[in-house]
Amino acid sequence: xxxxxxxxxxxxxxxxxxxxxxxxxxxxxxxxxxxxxxxxxxxxxxxxxxxxxxxxxxxxxxxxxxxxxxxxxxxxxxxxxxxxxxxxxxxxxxxxxxxxxxxxxxxxxxxxxxxxxxxxxxxxxxxxxxxxxxxxxxxxxxxxxxxxxxxxxxxxxxxxxxxxxxxxxxxxxxxxxx
Numbered sequence: 071x072x073x074x075x076x077x078x079x080x081x082x083x084x085x086x087x088x089x090x091x092x093x094x095x096x097x098x099x100x101x102x103x104x105x106x107x108x109x110x111x112x113x114x115x116x117x118x119x120x121x122x123x124x125x126x127x128x129x130x131x132x133x134x135x136x137x138x139x140x141x142x143x144x145x146x147x148x149x150x151x152x153x154x155x156x157x158x159x160x161x162x163x164x165x166x167x168x169x170x171x172x173x174x175x176x177x178x179x180x181x182x183x184x185x186x187x188x189x190x191x192x193x194x195x196x197x198x199x200x201x202x203x204x205x206x207x208x209x210x211x212x213x214x215x216x217x218x219x220x221x222x223x224x225x226x227x228x229x230x231x232x233x234x235x236x237x238x239x240x241x242x243x244x245x246x247x248x
Contacts, residue, residue: 071201074128076193079135083190086128087183087200104175108183108199115187115196118153122180124160124173126231126238131184133239134159148245156184159242 072088108117125131138156141147147155154166161173175181185196 073197073200076190077132079132079186080139082135082139082186082188083193084132084135084184084186085193085197086131087185087197088180089183090178090180104203107203108196110199112187112192112196112199114189115185115192116151116153116156117196118156118184119175120157120160120173120182120184121176122182123176124162125182126235130235130238131160131182133235134242135184135186137239137243146247148247153184155245159245162238162241162245164245 074086076083076085078084105117105119109115135156138147138152138159141155142152148158148164149155149166154169157173158164158166158169161169163169163172183200185193185200187193187196
């Protein structure tokens with residue numbers, strides 16, 4: 071498991087943990103159960119698990135999270151929950167079911183746990199819980215971000231990751247409440 075350093079997005083503290091789904095220490099591998107275990111007694115924490123197919127890099131997560139947080143502050147989330155809005159925007163879907171199908175946790179695959187809260191202590195507590203649930207752990211410096219370009223989402227050929235990052239962030243900003 072790799073964990074990014076805690077970084078800030080607006081007035082939220084954020085950490086991104088990378089793990090393989092088959093490394094989870096729980097008898098019940100249901101994603102909902104995993105989220106419930108991590109969220110237990112952490113009322114101020116937002117947690118979303120996404121698969122690698124929708125993650126360009128942690129900068130992409132950060133930029134899309136800015137859009138979700140701003141939508142939250144303005145009261146114009148695409149859904150009732152901030153973490154679900156984030157999943158929909160990362161997946162470029164305007165339906166929750168479709169976003170879960172495309173971007174939700176996948177078995178035998180690399181996945182990301184995105185933890186964010188205004189309370190840094192709660193983020194650190196969530197990291198402790200995740201370490202107990204997921205076998206492998208190591209620090210990941212921001213310089214070593216792994217860029218996971220995903221196929222089938224875009225046929226666009228881009229030489230520069232800044233261009234594709236901008237394109238994906240712009241697509242994420244178009245998701246709105248129906």
